[in-house]
Each structure stands twice: as structure tokens, then as C-alpha cells.
Amino acid sequence: MLFILFLVGTSNYVDRNIIGVLLEPIKLEFGVSDAMLGLLSGLSFALFYATLGLPIARWADRGDRRLIITLALTAWSAMTMLCGVAQTFCQLALARVGVGAGEAGAIPPAQSLIADYYPPEKRGKAIGIYMLSSMAGYILGLVVGGWIAQTYGWRVAFLIVGAPGFALAIVTYLLVREPRYLPQFTVSSNTREKAFNTFRALLMKPSYRNIIYALTLYFLMSYGALVFTVPFMIRVHGLSVAQAGVIFGSASAVGAVIGSVLGGGLADRLAKKNIAWFARLPGWGLIMALPLYEIALVAPTAVSMGIVLTFAGILLTGVVPPMFAALHVVCGSARRATAVAIVFFFANLIGLGAGPVIAGYLSDYFAQFYGPAEGLRYALMIMMVTFVPCGIFMLRAARYLKADAED
Template sequence: MADATGDKVSEKGVPWPSRKLAWTALAILATANILSYLDRIIINLLVEPIKSDLVITDTQFSLLQGVAFGLFYATLALPIGRMVDMRSRKPIIIIGVLVFSVSSLFSGLARSFQQMFLCRVGVGAGEASILPASYSMITDYFAPQYLGRAISIFTMTSFVGIGLAYIAGGAAIEAIAAWNAPWPLAQLEPWRRVFIVVSLPGILIVPLLLCLREPERRGVVTSKPISIKNAFGHVKTQGKVLYPIFAGFSLITMAGYAATVWTPAVFIRVYDWSAGDVGYYYGIVFLIFAPLGALIGGTLSDRLTAKGYKDAPLRVAAFGYIGAGLFGGIAPLMPNGTAALACFAPAILLTTLPYPLAGTAIQLITPNNLRGQVTALYMLVINMVGLGLGPLIVAVFSDLVFVEADGIRYSLAIVSAACAPLAFFCLLKAMPHFRKIRASETA
């Protein structure tokens, strides 16, 4: 049927896709997401050889992960989000996977800071398609009562990707360093070969993505372009709830990316661990506790929703994250690497717990024909703040304030401890307005 504007409105009686189809699609999207994080994270284990070969500072390295990756990852999400709302979402994801894989390959060939900067721009640009397109498709695959768990599982795979990147990356660094590589790889430093190797799985997954089935859109399905002005207008109209949501999750993202980028450097510089040791031990801890945090967050949100809590995603995110500041603040200050790792474990769990709940909350209060663009605006904000400032603030403190060899530990501790209470109060402010919107929609 159609509404007064001529836009198609999905019938309420149209059945949802079968559970088997929905979970299969989720598995394919999750695999693409895992590989995107593999390309994104591997650089953090290579900080020392990259700095040495390209002759760059901590601040310049943070720009590779912050401005180069984060800025373009965020800004390109806006036009991509617009395409997600208007066009088939499968080819958007396929093109994105190819772009970030090829850009990762060329990262291994960069000979200057400027060339590496451009390669990381390409990685960010390609990965910008994954989140808005996947969120939109998942929301059309799963009924609302299953959406929190589905999105939490999808988000959980982000952390699986990070954990595997640390473990596989650490092992690959040591194996490739000892590898008697054939020509022309023999002419490249080991860290360059690592980038080339990790780029290959993304290219190989494209045939699997081609098997993905596009789900029927739910709710209002527009037959004409929805302008970015309308998306901004929607965010402004819902500003009482969306502004504090964006602010709260920006702070969570800031602390999360600061830790993701600089924790390996803490273990290497402060505790004298090798890159292989960091990849193996920290990677295992991350692989266990990060997905567990995301899964717990989505499960608790679904359970509270079933009990009638209209603000369940924000409630779980706010109260679940508050402890991350304590453990994240003390972990880098521990006297040895084992104690630090023990403190990082609960910090990781509590940091990742809120991540799927942002996507769940935004999808639940956003019309179908604006989900891609509103999600893209959300990505723009949290990544400009989180990726743009989180790693950079830590690096600036390290270069200018805590200039000793182990100064990175104090910089990371400050950022981790400060973000948690600020994020808590932002999400607390959004909760009553979120409840009001959800109550009006289900009345």
C-alpha cells in the first residue's frame, strides 16, 4: 500500500523472513564485519616498526588511525547512508569490502607518512559502508523483539575481529619475520608483508556476499530521495534524545579507541612485551571478554524490554558502562603486565557492553527511510570524537606531557577514567525522552 505522499508502506501482516534466512544473512554480514576490523586493527601491533621506517612521532601515528581513518570513515558514511536508504544494500557492502581490502594491501607498500595516510583513508572509506548497510538489513530481517540480540551479535563480531586481529596479527608478525619470502615479497620489510597478507581474506569473501539476499524493507519505503537536510531535521526534532545519545556514545567510543590503539604500546613500552606476546595474550583476553560484553548488553536489553522497560537499551548501556572507567583507569598503572591484563579484562567487557545498544536504540526510534542516514550521522559524530580525538589526546599527552618512556600509561589512564562518568550522565539525560517516544509508538 502507499501513504499520502505516494511512498510505499509495508503491510503489517507481511511475515518476517524465516529465522534460518535471517541468521544466515547475519552470519554473512558478521563475517564481513570481522574482516573489516582485521584490516583496521592490525596497524596497532605494528606501531614501532612503522614509526621507525617512516620516521614519524606518536602524534603522527595517531593521525593515521584518527584523522586519516576516522575522518573519512565518518564523513563518507553520510552519502553511503543516503544510498542505503534508497538502493539495494548488498552491492554497497561488496564495494566497501573491496575498497578497504585493496587499501590495506597498499598500506604495505607505503613509503612515507603521506602515502600511508592516503592508504588509511581508503581503509576508512571502504569500511564506512559496513555499519549503516548492515544495521538497515538486520532491522528488516529481525522482528523488534529479536532485534537487540541480533544487533548485539553483529556488534559482538566487531570485537571478535579485533581479538582475532591481535592474535593472528601477533602470530603473523613473528611468522612473517622468520619467513624466507619469495620475490618480490622478499624485498619488503616484515610489517609490509603483514598488510599484504591480511588484505587477502576480504577479497576472497566477495563470492559469499554475492549470495546475500536483500530483505524487504519495513515501514515507509520512499520512492524519492530523502535529503540529508531531512535527516538533520529529524535529528534536530528528536534532539532531546539523540543529542545526549550521540554525546554519550562518543565518549564511550573515545575511550574505546584510545585503548584499542595504545594498549599494545603500553605492554611493549612499559612491560617489555613483544608484539607477538601482546597479540597472543591481550588478543585472547579481548576475544573472550569483548564479545561477551556485547552479548550481555543485547541480552539484558531484550530481557528488560520484555519486562516493559521502554528505555532498556539506554538503561543497560548507562549503568553497565560506568565501571569501565575504574578498571580502564587503573589497568595501565599496574606494576606488571599480568596484573594489567587482569584489570583490562573487566574494562574490556564493560566497555563493549554498550556498543550494540546504540544501534538498537537509534533503529527503534528512527523511520525506515531515514535509518541509513541517521545511522551515518551517528557514525560521523562518534567517530569524529572517538577516533579523531581519543587516540590523538593520548598521543599528545605522551609527546608533550608524559614524555618518559612509560608515559603512555598515564595518558591512557586519564582518558579511560574521565570518559565513563561523563557518558553515564549523558545517557541518563536521554532516557526519559527515549521512553516517551517508545511509549507513543507502541500506544
């Protein structure tokens, strides 16, 4: 079950993140600004991703999560392929809206399944393994997508990464089991609690609110700033699309593998003594990541930038499993998918939706005075500062985690 969900998550993040390595050729073909690229990679995707996530999560807390994931996977794969045949920038943006709508049914049901299958003392590591799919997809999008775009064009890249999703959807439906329908599982189902009462019960918990604040800022940076990393390498260090994809993809790969496994495992061990470590560990990790990313942006060469990004990526990906493990500590088993969807509503609509737009706008502004390369550098350096308040919110969540805990 975990392996299949890992593959589904990889497809999710490939189709979502391949846009990052394709921004420069899209910019050249359609002649748009960085702010418009931010709208394409952020708001156009996040709008339906965030709004559809809540009703789909309510369905997931009551119904067959296997069916939901299968339908969502089929939808986002089809819309990704449509991106490859778009003839105008507007058509491409609309297709990205469709990708976001499909992917709204991915992470909340998947995390809900994992939390039901794994006990609390193993949940951090299990979520860490699942969250490796985000980096696997990110890396495939950068490296494979970059090579395809360099060799055959950006349209073919969309078509090739979208196609495997249809076969994976069949595998998912045939092999994943919904524990609510298995006699050996005793999983509660949120069939009676009204939506308002669910939202109220979650938002009344200060730990849960602080996790929302933290993840929103995390997405603002990780999907707002980092989506421009490949364009930054192309403009500042003179790399090709494929070269930038390989360097950033390799750095992300090493950082993701080490960070996700160690972050989840270390959080599980520390939380056995004090459950507050599920929130405390990512709090300090996020604050420590700031200087590393700032150093990477002023590195003299692309290779040295990649080395620093590797260590920064260990911290960036290592904080995610305990952040979601902390969420599952306080949400209650009958509200798991809804709790994740509420977080992603704010994180995607504000973080993913506004993050690339803010980064693109700052880049366009500074480019008037310093040129497109240095303008993007200053924009990214400003965006990285969000690491600090993000970490502070997780440290605040740690204070209330034990009191807010719910089975």
C-alpha cells in the same frame, strides 16, 4: 544473512584495527612521534570514513544494501593491501585514508539490514551478535597480525589480512538478499524525504542527540586510548609485539563474547518491561567501567593487566548492542542507515579522528617529564575519564526514549 554480515564486519574491524599492533614497528621504521602515530591510526582513517558515510547511508536507505556492502568490502580490502607496499609514512597515511573511505559503506547498511530482518524484541541480541565482529576483528588483528608482524614484518601483516576480503565480497553478493526486493518483506524505503528533513527529524529528538554525544565520547576512548594498549604493554611490561597482541587479544576476546551476548540479551529482556533500559543499561555500564580500566593501567604485571582488562572488556563491549538498539527505537525504519551514519559521522570524525591524536599528544607531553612508558600511562589514565560523561549522556537518553520511539 547475519552470519555473512558478521564475517564482513570481522573483515572490517581486522583491516581497521590491525594498525594498533603495528604502531611500534611503524614508529621504528619511519622515526615518527606518538602524535604522528595518532594521526595515522585516527584522523587519516576517520576523515573519509566520516564524510562519505552520510551520502552512502542515504543511498542505503533507498537502494540495494547488498551491492553497497559488496563494493565497500572490495575497496577497503584493496586499500589495506596497499598499506603493506607503502614506501613512506605519507603513502601509508594516504592508504589508510582509502581504508576509511571503503569502510564507510560497511556498518550503516549492515545495521539497517539487521533492523529490518529482526523485530524490536530480538534486535538487541541480533545487533550484539553482529557487533561481536568488532571484537573478532580486533582480536584477529592483534593476535594474528601481531604474530605475522613479529615473524615476517608489518608490511606482510597488511597484505595477508587484506586478501581474504575479495573472496568474501563474492560470497556476500551471491548470498545476502535485499529485503526490499523480496515479496514477504514489507520494508519502507526513504525515497521521498529530503535529506534536510531526515536530519532535522532525527536531531530534533533529545534521545537521539544524547546517543550521538555518548557514542562520540565512547569512540574517543575506545579508539583513542585503547589503540595504544599494545604499545603500552611493550613499553611498560617489556613484551614483544606478539606477546602483547596475544595477552590483549585474549582479554578482549573473552570480554567481547561475554559482553556482546549478555549485553544484548539482557537489554532485550529489560526493555520488554521498560524500553528505556536500552539506554539505561549502557549508561550504568560505562560508568562502572572506569575504575576497572584505571586499575588495569597500574597493574604490576602484564598478566594481571590482562585479567582486569577482561572484566573491563565485558562492560565495554556489553554496552554497545543496547546503545544501537536504542538508536533503532527512535530513528524510524525509513531512516535507519542515515541515523547510524550520522552517529558515526560525529563518533568517527571527533572520537576516532581526534582520540588517537589527543592520546598521542598527551603521551608525548608527559614523556618529556616521565619518559615514554610513564608518559603513555598518564595519557591513557586521563583518556579513560571520558567513560563518566559518556554514561551520563546515555542515562539522559533513557529519559526520552519512550516518547521519541518510532516504528
